[in-house]
Amino acid sequence: MLKRYKKFLEELDRELRGYFLEQNEFIKCKKGCTDCCDSGEYPFSRLEAEYLMYGFVKLPHDVKERIRKNIADLKEQKNRFTGERFLYKCPFLIDKECALYDRRGIVCRTFGLAYLMEDNTVKLPNCANLGLNYSEVYDAAKGVILLKNPIKKDLRTDVILRSKTAEKYELECGEIRPLIDWF
Numbered sequence: 001m002l003k004r005y006k007k008f009l010e011e012l013d014r015e016l017r018g019y020f021l022e023q024n025e026f027i028k029c030k031k032g033c034t035d036c037c038d039s040g041e042y043p044f045s046r047l048e049a050e051y052l053m054y055g056f057v058k059l060p061h062d063v064k065e066r067i068r069k070n071i072a073d074l075k076e077q078k079n080r081f082t083g084e085r086f087l088y089k090c091p092f093l094i095d096k097e098c099a100l101y102d103r104r105g106i107v108c109r110t111f112g113l114a115y116l117m118e119d120n121t122v123k124l125p126n127c128a129n130l131g132l133n134y135s136e137v138y139d140a141a142k143g144v145i146l147l148k149n150p151i152k153k154d155l156r157t158d159v160i161l162r163s164k165t166a167e168k169y170e171l172e173c174g175e176i177r178p179l180i181d182w183f
């Protein structure tokens with residue numbers, strides 16, 4: 001299954017590279033920017049979480065320990081949390097880099113892009129509010145985006161995992177949970 005998932009990711013990454021090129025004039029992503037990993041829920045399917053953790057076991061001991069501590073701290077914070085959506089810094093973000101970049105989830109691969117969702121509303125990256133991606137075409141005060149050629153494909157994880165591409169690789173992804181809930 002993980003071999004098929006790897007092939008699926010190669011195809012998905014090719015498709016996403018095309019979108020990043022297409023939207024290049026609006027993209028400010030650069031090494032060292034961690035906005036997308038600083039606050040979120042990070043929906044991961046069981047398969048994605050498993051794939052991530054196969055990479056985790058091969059990390060250096062000290063990095064593993066730091067990730068374990070991040071996870072333990074977050075679990076504690078989540079247990080005390082009484083709001084609706086628990087947003088957090090990803091525990092795999094170490095020294096401003098993803099410790100498991102090659103094994104990151106589907107949502108992580110789409111970070112930075114704006115696209116049309118199934119209900120025809122635009123899903124914007126968080127950083128549009130920070131003057132980064134798509135900020136030239138986004139009016140934060142009115143909450144309106146003026147984009148001539150939006151990506152007309154819903155890139156949310158659950159939609160991608162229900163797509164024809166995922167079907168082709170016969171993926172059994174299991175349920176989707178916020179990343180922290182897999183630990």
Ligand code: SF4
Binds near residue numbers: 099104105108
């Ligand atoms: S797994 Fe990596 S890319 Fe994905 S949210 Fe965490 S640090 Fe960011």
